[in-house]
Amino acid sequence: MGVTRRVFLQAAVAAGATGTAVLAQPAAAGAATAASGPGDVVGKVTVGYQGWFACIGDGAPIDTWWHWSANGSAPPSPSNTGIVAWPDVRDYTHTYPTGYAALGNGLPAALFSSYDQQTVDTHFSWLKENGIDAAALQRFNPNGSEGPTRDAMAVKVRAAAEQYGRKFYIMYDVSDWTAMQAEIKTDWTAKMRAHTASPAYAVQNGKPVVCVWGFGFADDQRPFSADACLDVVNWFKNQGCYVIGGVPTWWRTGDRDSRPGFSDVYHAFDMLSPWMVGRIGNVADADNFYNVATVPDLAECAAHGIDYQPCVLPGAVTLRQRAHGDFMWRQFYNMVRAGVQGVYISMFDEFNEGNQIAKTAESQQWVPADSGFLALDEDGTACSADYYLRLTGDGGRMLKGQLALTATRPTQPVPDGGGTPPAGGNLALHRATAESSHTQDYVCAHATDGDPDSYWESADGAFPQWLQVDLGAPVAVGRIVLSLPPAAAWSARTQTLSVRGSTDGTAFTQLAGAAAYAFDPAAGNTATLTLPAAATTRYLRLDFTANTGWPAAQVGEVAVFAS
Numbered sequence: 001m002g003v004t005r006r007v008f009l010q011a012a013v014a015a016g017a018t019g020t021a022v023l024a025q026p027a028a029a030g031a032a033t034a035a036s037g038p039g040d041v042v043g044k045v046t047v048g049y050q051g052w053f054a055c056i057g058d059g060a061p062i063d064t065w066w067h068w069s070a071n072g073s074a075p076p077s078p079s080n081t082g083i084v085a086w087p088d089v090r091d092y093t094h095t096y097p098t099g100y101a102a103l104g105n106g107l108p109a110a111l112f113s114s115y116d117q118q119t120v121d122t123h124f125s126w127l128k129e130n131g132i133d134a135a136a137l138q139r140f141n142p143n144g145s146e147g148p149t150r151d152a153m154a155v156k157v158r159a160a161a162e163q164y165g166r167k168f169y170i171m172y173d174v175s176d177w178t179a180m181q182a183e184i185k186t187d188w189t190a191k192m193r194a195h196t197a198s199p200a201y202a203v204q205n206g207k208p209v210v211c212v213w214g215f216g217f218a219d220d221q222r223p224f225s226a227d228a229c230l231d232v233v234n235w236f237k238n239q240g241c242y243v244i245g246g247v248p249t250w251w252r253t254g255d256r257d258s259r260p261g262f263s264d265v266y267h268a269f270d271m272l273s274p275w276m277v278g279r280i281g282n283v284a285d286a287d288n289f290y291n292v293a294t295v296p297d298l299a300e301c302a303a304h305g306i307d308y309q310p311c312v313l314p315g316a317v318t319l320r321q322r323a324h325g326d327f328m329w330r331q332f333y334n335m336v337r338a339g340v341q342g343v344y345i346s347m348f349d350e351f352n353e354g355n356q357i358a359k360t361a362e363s364q365q366w367v368p369a370d371s372g373f374l375a376l377d378e379d380g381t382a383c384s385a386d387y388y389l390r391l392t393g394d395g396g397r398m399l400k401g402q403l404a405l406t407a408t409r410p411t412q413p414v415p416d417g418g419g420t421p422p423a424g425g426n427l428a429l430h431r432a433t434a435e436s437s438h439t440q441d442y443v444c445a446h447a448t449d450g451d452p453d454s455y456w457e458s459a460d461g462a463f464p465q466w467l468q469v470d471l472g473a474p475v476a477v478g479r480i481v482l483s484l485p486p487a488a489a490w491s492a493r494t495q496t497l498s499v500r501g502s503t504d505g506t507a508f509t510q511l512a513g514a515a516a517y518a519f520d521p522a523a524g525n526t527a528t529l530t531l532p533a534a535a536t537t538r539y540l541r542l543d544f545t546a547n548t549g550w551p552a553a554q555v556g557e558v559a560v561f562a563s
Contacts, residue, residue, distance in 0.1 A: 035270075035301070035302070035305045035306055035307045035341070036204060036205050036270075036271075036307050036341065037205075039202075039203065039204035039205060040133070040134060040167045040169075040202035040203050040204055040209065041134065041169075041202055041204050041209055041242075041244070041271065041307075041309065041342050042204060042271075042307055042341045042342055043341065043342060043399070043400060044133035044134055044167075044342055044343075044396070044399075045132055045133050045134070045342070045343045045345060045392065045395065045399060046133065046134040046135065046136050046309070046342065046343070046344050046345065047127070047132060047134070047135050047136070047344075047345040047347065047348035047357065047392070048135075048136050048138060048171070048344065048345065048346055048347040048348060048350070049123070049135040049136060049137050049157065049168075049347075049348045049349060050067075050114075050138050050347060050348070050349050050350060051114045051120065051137060051138070051153045051156075051157060051349070052066060052067050052114060052138070052150075052153075053066060053067050053068055053111070053112065053113060053114040053349070053351075054066035054067075054068075054113050054114060054115050054149060055068065055096035055111065055112075055113040055115075056073075056075075056096075057096060058096065058113035058115045058116060059115060060113065060115035060149045060152070061149050061152070062145060062146060062148070062149040065082075066146075066149070067082050067083075067352055068081075068082055068083060068098075068111055069081065069082050075096075075097070075098045075099040076098045076099060076100065076111065077098065077099030077100055078099075078100065078368075078370050078371055078372070080099065081371075082352055083351040083352050083354075084316075084317070084318040084351070084352065084354040084373065085317045085318065085351050085354040085356065085360055085361070085373060085374070086351075086360065086361040086367045086368065086371065086373045086375070087111065087112065087351055087356075087358065087359065087360060087361070088359040088360055088361055088362065088366060088385035088432070089110060089111065089112055090359075090385075090432065090434060090435075090443065090444060090445055091122050091359065091443060091445050092112045092116070092118065092119055092122060092443075093118050093438070093440065093441045093443060094112075094113070094116050094118060094119075095110035095111060095112055096110055096111055096112075096113060097109075097110050098110060098111055098368075100368035100370060100371055101368050101369045101370040101371075102368070102369060103365065103366055103367060103368055103369065104363075104364045104365040104366065104367060104369055104505070104506070105365040105366065105434065105505050105506070107434060109368040109371075114153060114156075114349075115149065115152065115153070115156075117156050117159065117160070118441065120153075120156045120157055120159075120160040121159075121160045121163060121164070123135075123160070123348070123349065123358065124157075124160035124161060124163065124164040124166050126358070126359070126386070126389050127164065127166045128164040128165060128166060129389075130386075130389045130390055130392060130393035131393045131396055131397065132166070132345075132389070132392055132393060132396060133166065133167060133396065134166060134167035134168060134169065134202050135157065135161070135166065135167075135168045135348065136168070136169055136170075136171035136211055136344070137153065137154060137157050137169070137170055137171060138171050138173055139154070139170055139171060139172050139173065139187075139192070140172075140173050140175065140176075140177070141175075141176065141177040141180070141183070142187055142191070143179075143183060143187075151191060154170070154191075154192065154195060158195050158198050158200060158201075161198070161201075162198060162199065162200045165200075166200065167200055167201070167202040168200055168202060169201060169202040169208070169209040169210060169211065170188075170192045170195070170210050170211070171210075171211040171212075171213055171244075171246070172184055172210070172211065172212045172213065173213045173214055173246075174212060174213065174214040174215065174222055174224070175214055175221045175222060176221050180224065180228075181224070181228045181231060181232060184212070184232060185232070185235055188210070188236070188239070192210075193208075193239075196208040203242075204242040204271075205242055205270075207240055207241055207242040208240070208241055208242065209241070209242050209243075209244065210236055210241045210242075210243055210244070211243070211244035211245070211246055211273070212232065212233070212236070212243065212244070212245060212246065213245075213246025213273075213275075214246060215229040215232075215233075215245060215246075215247065215262070215265055215266075216229065216247055216248050216251060216258050216259050216262035216265060216266065217248050217257060217258070217259070218248070218256075218257055218258060218259045219257075226259075226261050226262050226264065226265050229262070229265045230264055230265045230268055233245070233265060233268045233269060234268060237270075242270045242271070243268075243269050243270050243271075244269060244270065244271040244272070244273055244309065245265075245266060245269035245271070245272050245273065246273050247266055247269075247272055247273065247274055247275070248274065248275060249274050249275055249276060249279055249293065250293075251266045251272065251274055251297075252266075252293075252296065252297055257275075267304050267306065269306060270306065270307060271306060271307035271308070271309050271341070271342070272297075272301060272306055272308055272309070273308075273309040273310065273311065273344050274293070274297065274310060274311065275311060275346075276289070276310065276311035276312075276313055276346065277311065277313060277346050277353070277355060280313070280331075281315065281316075281319060281321045281327075282321065282323070282327060283323070283326060283327055283330045286327065286330045286331050286334055287330070287334065289334075290334040290338065294310060294334060294335065294338050294340070295338055297310070298338055298339065298340060307341040307342065308340050308341050308342075309340065309341060309342040309343065309344050310335055310343065310344065311343075311344050311345070311346045312328060312331045312332055312335060312343050312344070312345055312346070312392075312395065313327075313328065313331065313345075313346050313355055314327075314328045314345075314355055314356070314357050314388045314391075314392075315327045315328060315355065316353060316354040316355050317354040317355075317360070317373075317374050317375075317376070317378065318354040318373075318374060319354070320374070320378055320379065322376070322378075322379070322388075323379065324376075324379055324381035324383055324387075324413050325383070325387065325388070325391050325409050325411060325413060326409055328388070328391055328392075329391065329395065329407075329409035329411070330407070332395035332398060333398075333405070333406065333407045335399070336395075336398050336399050336405055337405055340399075342399075343395070343396070343399055345357060345392055356388075357388035357389055357391075357392050358388075358389070359385040359386050359389070360375070360376055360385055360388070361373070361375040361376065361385070362375055362376045362377060362382070362384055362385045362387075362432065362470075363376075363377045363382070363505070365504075365505040365506070366385070376388075381413055382413060382414050382472060382473060383413040383414065384413065384414050384415060384431075384432060384472065385432055387411070387413050387414075390411050390415075391409070391411045394409075394410055394411045414472040414473065415429075415430050415431070415472070421475070425561075426559045426560065426561065427471050427475055427477070427560040427561065427562070428448050428469045428471065428540075428558045428559055428560040429450055429559070430448055430449070430450065431448050431469050431470055431471055431472060432448075432469075432470040432472075433445055433447055433448055433456075433467065433468060433469055433470070434467075434468040434470070435456065435458065435465075435467055435468070436458060436459075436464075436465045436466045436467075437458050437459040437462065437465060438456060438457060438458060438459070439457050439458065439459050439460060439552065440457075442455060442456055442457035443456060444456045444467055444468075446556070447467060447469070447555045447556070447557060447558045448469060448557070448558060449557075450557070451557075452483065452485060452486055452556060452557065453485050453486075453487070453556075454485075454556070455484065455485055455554060455555060455556040455557075456553075456554065456555050456556075457550075457552050457553070457554050458544070458552045458553040458554075459552065460550075460551045460552045461551045461552070462552075463544065463545050463546060463547075463553070464543055464544060464545050465543075465544045465553040466541050466542060466543050466544065466553075467541070467542045467544070467553065467555055467558070468539055468540065468541040468542075469539070469540045469558050469560065470505070470538065470539055471537070471538050471539070471540065471560065472538070473538055474503045474536050474537060474538045475536065475537070475538070475562065476534050476535070476536050476562045476563075477501070477511075477531065477534065477535055477536070477537055477540065477560055477561075477562065478530070478531055478535075478561065478562055478563040479528065479529070479530050479531065479560075479561045479562075479563060480499065480528070480529040480531070480542075480558065480559070480560050480561075481526055481527070481528050481529075481557075481558075481559040481560075481561070482517065482519075482526065482527050482528075482529065482542075482555055482557070482558060483519075483524070483525055483526040483527075483555075483556045483557045483559070484519050484521075484525040484526075484554060484555070484556045485525065485556050486521065486524065486525050487521070488521055490519075490521050490525060490549075491521075491549055492518070492519065492520040492521065492522075492549070493519050493547055493548050493549025493550065493554075494516050494517065494518045494519070494546075494547075494548045494549075495517055495519065495527075495544060495546065495547045495548075495553065495554070496514055496515065496516045496517075496544065496545045496546040496547075497514065497515070497517065497542050497543055497544045497545065497553075498510065498512055498513055498514040498515070498542075498543045498545075499511045499512040499529060499531065499540065499541070499542055499543070500540075500541045500543065501535050501537030501538075501539065501540055501541070502537060502538065502539040502541070503536070503537060503538050503539070504538075504539075505538070505539045508539070508541060511532075511535050511537070511540075512529060512531050512532065514543075514545060515529075516546075517529065519549075525556070534562070534563065540558075540560060542555070
C-alpha cells in the first residue's frame with residue numbers, strides 16, 4: 001500500500017473540530033445505553049495488528065523487506081527506510097541484520113519479521129501478560145503480490161491467539177481495492193471465514209466479528225458509492241456476522257473527512273469505530289474531542305442501537321506527542337467516563353507511523369546511532385520498552401471497572417517507580433536485558449522474567465559472553481544473586497565471571513573482578529556475588545569466560561539487591 005492511513009488523514013487535522021477545550025459535564029462510567037452486552041469486543045480492548053513486516057531470507061512469499069524499507073529489495077538504512085520508530089527486539093529469537101549502524105550500546109541493528117511464528121507468538125504473549133483482550137488483523141486487498149503472505153499471517157495470528165488465550169478477528173482495509181465489492185465477499189467465503197472455526201476467533205452477540213475499515217472516507221483511495229458499501233455491510237450481516245465499521249471521524253455530521261450521503265451505511269453497522277490518528281496530538285485535543293465527537297457520537301449510536309468503539313492513540317513518537325503516557329491516559333479517561341462500549345488501540349505494531357504500543361526503543365542506547373529516530377524517553381522521562389503495553393493494560397482494567405475511574409495515570413513509566421523501587425526488593429525483576437548472543441529460544445529476557453524454569457544461554461563455544469540488565473535508573477547495588485533452573489536434571493557446574501556497571505550504558509567500570517562461582521542443584525542452584533563496595537549504577541553487565549558444565553554462559557534469573 002503506497003499511502004498509509006496517517007498520510008492521507010494528516011491534512012485533515014487543520015479541518016478538524018474547532019472550539020474550546022472546556023469539558024462537558026462528565027458522564028458516569030457506563031452511562032450511555034449499550035446496544036450489546038459484554039462479549040469479545042464489547043467491554044474489551046482491541047489492538048490493531050498489522051503483521052506486515054517481512055525480511056529477505058525469512059521464507060515469506062513476498063520475499064522483500066516488506067514495510068521496513070522504501071526499496072524493499074535492499075535492507076533498511078537511513079537512506080532507505082519505511083519506519084519512523086525503532087522496535088525493541090530483545091524478545092525475538094530470530095532477527096535480520098540491516099544497513100543501519102550499530103545501536104547506541106554497540107549491539108547490531110537488527111529487525112524482526114512478522115512472518116516468523118515466534119514473532120507473532122511473542123506479540124500475543126505480550127497481549128496476555130498485559131491483559132489486552134483482542135487483536136484485529138489488518139487485511140488489505142489480498143489479490144495482489146501481498147496476498148499469499150497475508151494469507152499466511154492469518155494462520156500465524158490464529159495459532160498465536162489460540163496458544164495465548166487471546167481473541168482475534170479479521171479487519172478488512174478497503175484502501176486502493178478497486179474491485180472490493182465483489183472480491184471482499186469471495187475472500188471471506190473462500191478463505192477468511194474458515195478461521196471463525198477457531199475458539200480464539202472473536203464472537204459478539206453469538207456472531208463472528210468482522211470489521212470493514214474505509215467506507216465513507218472523502219478521498220481518492222476509497223471512492224466507493226454508498227450503495228456499494230451498504231451492499232457489503234448487509235452481505236456480511238446476512239452471513240451471520242457482527243460487523244464493525246472503521247469510519248471517518250466526522251461520520252455523524254457527514255462532512256470534513258466523510259462523504260455526504262453515507263448515513264444509511266454508517267447506521268447499518270453493529271459497531272462504529274471512528275478513526276482518530278492525525279486528529280489529536282495532546283491532552284487539550286483529547287478533551288476537545290470528548291466534547292465535539294465522543295459524547296454526541298455515543299448518543300447517536302445509542303439512539304440507533306449501535307455499539308461504539310472509539311480509538312485510543314499512544315501518540316506519534318516522531319511528533320513528540322506521547323508526554324510519557326499522559327496523552328494516552330487522558331483518552332482512556334475520557335472514553336471510560338463517557339461510557340463507551342469498547343476501545344480500539346491505534347495501533348499495536350505501526351512502526352511506520354510511530355504510533356505503536358509494541359515494545360519500542362526506550363533510549364538512544366537502543367536506537368541505531370545513525371538513524372535520527374527518537375526513543376520513548378524523548379521528553380526526558382525514562383520509559384521502559386514495554387511501557388505502552390502496560391499502560392494499555394491499565395486502561396483496559398479501568399474500562400472494565402477493575403480500576404477506579406481516574407484522570408491521574410496509575411502506570412509508572414518504569415516498573416517499580418524507576419530509581420526508587422521498594423527497599424529490599426529485587427531491582428532486576430522484569431527489567432530490560434541485553435546480551436552478547438543467545439542460542440535457540442534461550443533469550444536474555446528469561447533472566448529477569450521471574451520464572452525459575454526459564455533461562456538465558458549464550459552461543460556455544462564462544463567465550464567471552466555477556467548478559468546485561470537495565471535497572472531503569474541509577475541505584476545503589478550491593479549484592480547480585482544468580483540462579484539456574486532448580487531441576488535435578490541440571491548437574492553442578494562452576495561459571496567464571498566478572499561484573500561491570502554503567503550509568504549511561506556506554507562507559508562501564510569494573511565492580512567485581514573475575515571469580516569462579518559454583519552452582520549446585522542440591523543447594524538451590526544459586527550463587528551470590530557481593531560487590532566489594534556498594535556502587536550506584538543503572539546498567540549491570542556480567543562478563544562470562546568459562547562454564548565447567550556447558551560450553552556456554554547460562555543464567556536462569558538475575559536478582560539484584562541494594563545490600
